[in-house]
Amino acid sequence: MTLKLYNTLSRKKEEFVPLQDKKVKMYACGPTVYSYPHIGNYRAYVFEDLLRRYLEYKDYDVTLIMNITDVDDKTIKASDGDKSKLLSITRRYEKAFKKGLSVLNVKNADEYPRATETIDEMVELIEELLKKKYAYKAEDGSLYFSIDKYPGYGKENLVHLNPDEMRAGERVSDDEYDKEGAHDFVLWKAWKEEDGDIYWETSLGKGRPGWHIECSAMSMKYLGEELDIHCGGVDNIFPHHENEIAQSEAASGKKFVKYWVHCAHLIYEGEKMSKSRGNIILLEDLIKKYSPEAIRLALLSTHYRSQLDLTDKKLKEAEGSIRKITDFMQTMERIRGEGRFVGPLSAGRPMELHKEFEEALEDDLNISEALSALYRTMRNANILKDEGDIGKEEAGQFLLELDHMNKVLGILPEKETEIDQSVYEMIRQREDARLAKDWALSDKIRDELFEMGYNLEDTPRGTLPKRRK
Ligand code: AMP
Ligand code: ZN
Numbered sequence: 001m002t003l004k005l006y007n008t009l010s011r012k013k014e015e016f017v018p019l020q021d022k023k024v025k026m027y028a029c030g031p032t033v034y035s036y037p038h039i040g041n042y043r044a045y046v047f048e049d050l051l052r053r054y055l056e057y058k059d060y061d062v063t064l065i066m067n068i069t070d071v072d073d074k075t076i077k078a079s080d081g082d083k084s085k086l087l088s089i090t091r092r093y094e095k096a097f098k099k100g101l102s103v104l105n106v107k108n109a110d111e112y113p114r115a116t117e118t119i120d121e122m123v124e125l126i127e128e129l130l131k132k133k134y135a136y137k138a139e140d141g142s143l144y145f146s147i148d149k150y151p152g153y154g155k156e157n158l159v160h161l162n163p164d165e166m167r168a169g170e171r172v173s174d175d176e177y178d179k180e181g182a183h184d185f186v187l188w189k190a191w192k193e194e195d196g197d198i199y200w201e202t203s204l205g206k207g208r209p210g211w212h213i214e215c216s217a218m219s220m221k222y223l224g225e226e227l228d229i230h231c232g233g234v235d236n237i238f239p240h241h242e243n244e245i246a247q248s249e250a251a252s253g254k255k256f257v258k259y260w261v262h263c264a265h266l267i268y269e270g271e272k273m274s275k276s277r278g279n280i281i282l283l284e285d286l287i288k289k290y291s292p293e294a295i296r297l298a299l300l301s302t303h304y305r306s307q308l309d310l311t312d313k314k315l316k317e318a319e320g321s322i323r324k325i326t327d328f329m330q331t332m333e334r335i336r337g338e339g340r341f342v343g344p345l346s347a348g349r350p351m352e353l354h355k356e357f358e359e360a361l362e363d364d365l366n367i368s369e370a371l372s373a374l375y376r377t378m379r380n381a382n383i384l385k386d387e388g389d390i391g392k393e394e395a396g397q398f399l400l401e402l403d404h405m406n407k408v409l410g411i412l413p414e415k416e417t418e419i420d421q422s423v424y425e426m427i428r429q430r431e432d433a434r435l436a437k438d439w440a441l442s443d444k445i446r447d448e449l450f451e452m453g454y455n456l457e458d459t460p461r462g463t464l465p466k467r468r469k
Pocket of ligand 2: 028029030215240
């Protein structure tokens, strides 16, 4: 089986073949740390985590780099041109961003380089562009990339602009602008009064980098001139990623990225989140009402290329699904623990699930199909077990399968499926003690289990161990 990914570059699903055998060099645009990340940002990070985890599940050796944009127009504005304020603000939001990643069980990137700590590499890259005549200096000392020097710009890359939209020679100094303003873009911004003491004295003059060059320099520093995958939200496609391609390829003469993979946006209760609407939703808002697992599942459940309308209803459903999965796991643990063998061994069912799950994800990470396979299998298995038709071997295989799938989904506590058989044995001894009205022994066993990290829960299916958080 081969993974197919939709490549924004070709506008097609393509077979994923990395540049180098089993190694994958992956870069994802990280946060601009001038305010708390919102839940939309986390959709992008959770999607990137899904992709990374799936590649690892397929035994690729993935190196993931995610940058921290801690100097740009927005961060400078938020810190009123005060460098120490810039540092304290950006570190605070970087910390919040990383905390959110850990709440949502997003695996760490290999590095999170900060723009302010990669200035030398940016200067070097701009020097190279100057040398090759792709860059030029404007009257105010800022350096610009000349889009008509780079033949593919806006024509055969991520965007296909019509020639009327291309205003080569005209310049744009803002980091963000729209397609109608496809101008020469800034690489290095000469110091202005409002920048205060936020500047670097370099061979390019006194100033600071433009946003786009930051990502080219940071990705190339850690991954080299050719990357397998570059991700981000769809808002990054233009101008950010188009500019990254232009400047990186102009400097290196090599194809910068093989697969560009973009996720669609998240909206909340049918509305685009925006400061002016006052409907920016943070992870902290949701965590008060829902478990991290349910939030992660809700962010994951919609295919990454479809817009996700996150609603209260979806989050509640996700909570229900998490409950169903954990219940199912506990039932399988109980069956396995009881050592009961009833009915024929049917390794077929867990294997079938395994196949359906993988087939779905191979198709451009079709997560909704993959999850449906899981829900369908659980429904069927629950009926079978009520009829006493699932034996301990099959229960064990289901547990292994869930564990395996969870490496990709990351929605269950990783060790949940590894509850030791001795725990079930102790629960059985406690049951015997209770039947014999030996309360002292029953309490002793309960306390021992508590020490081992388990609470006991009385459920309609009997007493089950629950790992303490
Ligand atoms: P920023 O901090 O704005 O630079 O964004 C960080 C990441 O979040 C980028 O990959 C953006 O494309 C992505 N992003 C921003 N807003 C949303 C949204 N509403 N839904 C999904 N991704 C988003
Ligand atoms: Zn970027």
